[in-house]
Amino acid sequence: MLDSTNPLLNPSRSTTSSSKPIPSSNATPSPPTAGTSSLSSFGTPKSSIGRKKPPGLDISKSILKPTRAAPGLPGSSNNAGGNDNFVSEAARLREDIAKLQLSSRSTSSNSIDSPIAAIHSDSSSTSASASMTSDATSGAGGSGSGKEKKKKKSSKHKEKEGGEDLVKDEDLDMLQDLGAGNGGTVTKVWNKKRGCVMARKLILVDAKPSVRKQILRELQIMNDCASPYIVSYYGCFPVDVHVGIVMEYMDAGSLDYIYRHNGSISIDIVGKVAEAVLHGLMYLYDVHRIIHRDIKPSNILANTAGEIKICDFGVSGELINSIANTFVGTSTYMSPERIQGAPYTIKSDVWSLGISLIELALGRFPFSDSPEAELEEGPPSPTASDYDPDPTLPLSSQRPKLNQDGSVKKERRRSKGVSLGGGGHTMSILDLLQHIVNEPAPKLASRRKTFPEEAAVFVEDCLYKDPGERKSPQELLAMDWITNSKVTKDDLRVWALSTVHSEKD
Numbered sequence: 175m176l177d178s179t180n181p182l183l184n185p186s187r188s189t190t191s192s193s194k195p196i197p198s199s200n201a202t203p204s205p206p207t208a209g210t211s212s213l214s215s216f217g218t219p220k221s222s223i224g225r226k227k228p229p230g231l232d233i234s235k236s237i238l239k240p241t242r243a244a245p246g247l248p249g250s251s252n253n254a255g256g257n258d259n260f261v262s263e264a265a266r267l268r269e270d271i272a273k274l275q276l277s278s279r280s281t282s283s284n285s286i287d288s289p290i291a292a293i294h295s296d297s298s299s300t301s302a303s304a305s306m307t308s309d310a311t312s313g314a315g316g317s318g319s320g321k322e323k324k325k326k327k328s329s330k331h332k333e334k335e336g337g338e339d340l341v342k343d344e345d346l347d348m349l350q351d352l353g354a355g356n357g358g359t360v361t362k363v364w365n366k367k368r369g370c371v372m373a374r375k376l377i378l379v380d381a382k383p384s385v386r387k388q389i390l391r392e393l394q395i396m397n398d399c400a401s402p403y404i405v406s407y408y409g410c411f412p413v414d415v416h417v418g419i420v421m422e423y424m425d426a427g428s429l430d431y432i433y434r435h436n437g438s439i440s441i442d443i444v445g446k447v448a449e450a451v452l453h454g455l456m457y458l459y460d461v462h463r464i465i466h467r468d469i470k471p472s473n474i475l476a477n478t479a480g481e482i483k484i485c486d487f488g489v490s491g492e493l494i495n496s497i498a499n500t501f502v503g504t505s506t507y508m509s510p511e512r513i514q515g516a517p518y519t520i521k522s523d524v525w526s527l528g529i530s531l532i533e534l535a536l537g538r539f540p541f542s543d544s545p546e547a548e549l550e551e552g553p554p555s556p557t558a559s560d561y562d563p564d565p566t567l568p569l570s571s572q573r574p575k576l577n578q579d580g581s582v583k584k585e586r587r588r589s590k591g592v593s594l595g596g597g598g599h600t601m602s603i604l605d606l607l608q609h610i611v612n613e614p615a616p617k618l619a620s621r622r623k624t625f626p627e628e629a630a631v632f633v634e635d636c637l638y639k640d641p642g643e644r645k646s647p648q649e650l651l652a653m654d655w656i657t658n659s660k661v662t663k664d665d666l667r668v669w670a671l672s673t674v675h676s677e678k679d
């Protein structure tokens with residue numbers, strides 16, 4: 175039974191609209207000029223902010239109502255101290271962030287080839303942000319003298335660079351909306367100073383003193399990360415009551431965007447996704463002692479250099495929880511033990527990875543009530559099996575819609591996932607959470623596709639209900655599906671390019 179008092183099952187959450195990213199088809203864009211005219215060189219500037227994600231994939235986007243309003247807005251309940259109080263706290267946060275002065279990273283992609291190398295690189299990285307307060311140091315286990323060293327290094331770095339490398343909001347020209355999630359909006363930007371494209375995420379923070387330190391700590395961790403499997407962060411700055419976080423732009427976009435626009439992802443590529451995510455998780459855990467807590471396709475990004483990286487880890491704790499109007503963390507990628515209120519462990523991330531891998535390979539969310547909506551290459555042939563519920567699905571399935579000639583209508587939209595809109599084929603979020611806890615885990619199986627046994631076993635090992643039985647990232651990386659992969663970086667490049675150039679809608 176689920177614990178009804180579990181805050182995860184009674185979240186305060188806005189019905190914030192959310193949308194999908196619109197990756198540019200330009201892998202190496204030429205410098206635009208500021209303003210609207212600059213948009214043309216980056217493809218059609220479609221605004222994606224208004225487009226909603228389908229319901230059911232994330233509880234936050236569905237039925238749950240906020241219990242608090244955005245600070246400073248009418249009806250705000252967390253402004254108990256009054257607006258003045260909030261303003262002064264926001265001002266303090268601004269000050270702190272300004273002090274933090276997160277240093278920009280190199281604008282080129284990380285060329286480190288292994289997580290081990292990344293770790294070394296990280297330890298030798300020069301971080302101007304180390305000059306911030308000591309409570310903002312990462313959990314990487316640095317000693318006091320280590321901090322001192324870092325401080326020295328950072329000021330040396332600053333001297334050398336003369337503070338020139340700090341990314342500032344005024345250096346950025348807005349190019350295109352990439353999407354909006356619960357945490358904020360993401361925009362593709364042109365960094366005039368550096369002459370390159372970046373992504374800027376704007377997050378509205380509720381700067382209560384109790385969370386300010388934690389926010390700074392998380393920003394620090396983001397800045398300290400250096401791994402080829404983690405999206406690089408270039409800096410942050412206060413923008414009114416927002417925090418602007420500038421990061422590496424991933425030109426193929428997020429994996430959920432890719433599969434929705436290009437169909438399900440080939441299982442061989444999915445294997446490389448698994449490998450990259452596991453390396454990223456291990457890096458975060460081994461080096462920074464943090465757990466991602468929000469692994470899902472929209473937080474896994476690809477680029478046409480053939481890289482796959484995870485993002486949004488640092489904003490998975492207090493920073494996100496402090497975002498006005500939102501409740502974060504309850505999603506349908508959540509592991510059974512988390513739903514039941516157990517603390518996060520790295521195994522919770524492994525569960526979320528397993529669910530995400532099935533989603534990418536099938537082209538639909540595994541708990542979808544509409545298995546026929548799998549986004550596959552080419553129209554499926556109308557066989558008897560098309561009319562049966564998918565064996566991997568616990569839910570009763572809607573029968574597919576037919577064209578006049580009797581063929582199955584190909585869905586080009588994302589699968590509805592768990593439909594929350596009422597009707598005969600819907601399941602409430604609470605039912606779904608109950609289901610995740612009480613029913614067998616989904617499997618990598620489809621009536622329409624055959625997957626390699628190695629892949630199916632790998633996913634099964636990610637999705638043991640008991641976290642004790644579930645494999646660790648290290649164990650998973652040693653499994654046949656990963657070690658026998660023949661997919662090269664070039665293959666990944668070709669694949670990413672094909673997704674950018676051959677969107678089907």
Ligand SMILES: Nc1ncnc2c1ncn2[C@@H]1O[C@H](COP(=O)(O)OP(=O)(O)OP(=O)(O)O)[C@@H](O)[C@H]1O
Pocket residue numbers: 193194195196232352353354355356357358359360373375405421422423424425427428431468472473475485486
């Ligand atoms: N560095 C980036 N490069 C390119 N696109 C990005 C980048 N970061 C985010 N995006 C796009 O912007 C979209 C919105 O990102 P955001 O992190 O705000 O929300 P989300 O991950 O989709 O949802 P949630 O808030 O529930 O985690 C993503 O789906 C992704 O496609």
